[in-house]
Amino acid sequence: MTNNLERLQKVIAQSGVTSRRKAEQLILDGKVKVNGEVVTVLGTKVSNHDKVEVEGIPLEKELPVYFLMYKPRGVISSVKDDKGRKVITDLLSEEVEERVFPIGRLDYDTSGIILLTNDGDFANLLMHPRHQIDKVYVAKVKGILKKADLMQLKKGVKSEKDLLKAVDYRIVSTDKKAETTVIELTLHEGKNRHVRRMMEGLGFPVVKLKRERYGFLNLDGLKRGEYRPLTPKEVKQMYNLANQN
Structure with a gap:
């Protein structure tokens, strides 16, 4: 205060x-x-x-803190789990005394970059789709995507009551023998199981999924389960990035 x-x-x-x-x-x-x-x-x-x-x-006022973590598979993006599974805050050391929470979620079986903070305003700013912050995923899927499939990703894939879209895509590689494709997808929204549902809706089940970038932030220098604090410059840049849109 x-x-x-x-x-x-x-x-x-x-x-x-x-x-x-x-x-x-x-x-x-x-x-x-x-x-x-x-x-x-x-x-x-x-x-x-x-x-x-x-x-x-x-209420006790905490100084705001901001962390970038390389979330491994098999961890819940939450501060608690009713089933007793490992949650993302379990990966933090005892030195982190603040009550941090993840900004958005990554699925249990999805790895990659996730941000944690105790700053609710910062979290809401980054999560709101109108700010159009790029979230870049790399997915390995079953099947070989054709041009029509790729075009549909931008138009949107209906799943339940949602229209799931990618704002951009790039084919990284294809393996015709194994009948798999590795595709990079850029999203602005982050609906529940967005990438998995979108790809499954097109008939290409996801085998493996990783989020490699959040805005300009990436996983350079981190191993699975590791994290680092954001620098003050990075926090300011993220605020500026969100407020541009």
Whole structure:
């Protein structure tokens, strides 16, 4: 918090407890108190002198932190899992004391770049599709794609109630003997199992999937399961990249 008045949902999001959108719902549900009084009005403003509680837990301001991780397969992109499977925060060392969460998700069987933070505003900014941040995947699929299949990727593939699209693509290699294709796909959205559902909808099941780039960020210098903090320059560049669109 600062000495200036800030909207309550923004203060909650900046604390790392949850995103701003979920903070708004917590307020509406009567789960937030300011100075001991339940607050249910969105837009309520507070200062650093006010005592804020979320679901009975006092809010403690954390300095924002930002990490880039090379997520391995077999790890859940979440902070907890009801089935007891390994989650992404299990890969962080004890030195990371902040309550970080992943920005978006990668499937259990998908590897690659994922960002973690305790900054809810930063997370929402990057996840919103209107900001059109490139997310580049490399997929190995069964089958050999034809020109018509590739064109359909940009037009969109219907899956359940979604129209799943790629904004760009590039064939990396084909193996006619094994009947497989390696294709690079650039997305702006990140719907649930987006690449897998899109390719399966065209009749090309995904064998292996990796996200290699998020904006200008890549996995250079990292092995599976490793992570590093983003530099202040990288954080600023990501903000600028999102705000360009």
